[in-house]
Amino acid sequence: MVAANNFTCVRPAHRGTVSRVTDDYLALNRANWDERAPLHAASADYDLANFLADPNFIGSDLRFDLPLLGDVRGLRGVHLQCHIGTDTLGLARLGATMTGLDLSPGSLAQARALAEKTGAAIEFVESDVYAAETALGAARFDLVYSSVGTLCWLPDVARWARTVAALLRPGGRLFLRDGHPVLQSVDETHTDRLVIGYPYFETAEPVVFSDDTTYVATDTRLTATTTHEWNHGLGEIVQAVLDAGLTLTGLTEHRSVPWEALPGRMTYDASGEYRLTDQPERLPLSFTLQARKP
Template sequence: MDDYLVVNKAKWDERAPIHAGSVEYGFERFCRDPGHLSNVVRFDLPRLGDVTGLRGVHLQCHIGTDTLSLSRLGAKMTGLDLSPESLVHARRLAEGAGADLDFVEANVYDAVDALGAESFDLVYTGIGALCWLPDVARWARVVSGLLRPGGRLFIREGHPVLWALDERADGLVLRYPYFEHPEPLVFDEPETYVENDAVFEHGLSHTWNHGVGEIITAVLGAGLRLTQFVEHDSVHWNALPGQMEMNSAGEWCLRDQPGRLPATYTLQAVKA
């Protein structure tokens, strides 16, 4: 296994139980309210359309809240993630919510071997996934390999401009690469993004950014036809503490002139 996979897997394995027990992920509400959806999926309902009866796969599904949400909208979902500990909690969530979901442990680049070629009508990826992958063109080829002809890719992601910002700076300061880079950005952060009192042993992570042009070119180069690309000024967590406020949709955007920052985007493409 590549070094970055070992490093990142250890980090996600350690954080999965903390995330599963957090208010932010809301396992209890999912189990109590059969109509509850994750914030990420709910935001994109106008663009997602009817997924009833579609066979879908959620790549890099983590603990399965978006996977479950898509299932509640009528898709027959499979989740894939490299973290076995994350999948323990994803399966627990599905059982508690009474949902029929499959979860498979695999590196996303091995997804076609793990799940079968041209097996899905829908490939879904949520926020905070692509940054863990070194090669976006290789990822796009995997997506194409998973999709049946006519199948659809749906992705909502953090914008590469957001990933390039220094979240600790006073103001909008570009600190990290915008374009894809051969060597990973290496961080050692002993915390996580949900409220908790845990002390973590594994803080090291390896990440990459990918520019908008690189992502779109990768999707087109993999034989997909772009059908939508929408940029948003909001994101579902407080990505720039001290600079953001919650908007009427329950997402976070810049307090001062939010139109200055593309925080996330939604991309859709169809396999010919």
């Protein structure tokens, strides 16, 4: 099972290449996610049947977040890069008034359909993250939520942090959980050892992947196969948040991640997460960062 409710950076079986390709990364990535969206909505991995059957159901990613996320009742929240809206719906079920934002109209069509079928009053807005302030308005939100597999689609983490700060009201908070940048730098094609094969630090050039599959079980092959991705070091992420004027309130590194990032070397546990089977203390797999706007 792959517990992947958002823009999860699940890499193809072959390595990507650092490239100076000048194609529009937004158009390439949008086309890829437009094709993935209906496949994900139809997959059991996204648990849409449980969302429809049980009005209290929330996905495993969000359940993992709850001990650190805490009570969101009464908060006005925005879920950035919400994909097909399962965690957006989960946050609404926990009592927040939610807006979801995503660049993919195909993903938003699935998110709106899910909200309509479940009777959830959620606004979904089409926009890339960097245009979120224009699309949504400044200083409107008590909570900005972003979950696993999001930062890798953005070329400039400092610009992302400034956008988050612009969206938050004074006293509002950021909750980010994502794949750890050390994990994102590991070349998963080496199955006998951990090898750093991708950039750890942010680069101007993207890592370009070409793959016709997605991370759920399906016989359908994608035609929009090219994606552009970037890594961002943990220090770069923290500094970007601080430079944007936010106050860091928490930083936790986790030994688990919601997808099988290193195939054949991970064990799926009862919490819906994957861990290194052998010596899990060797590698941080994900992290949670929290911050507040003064």
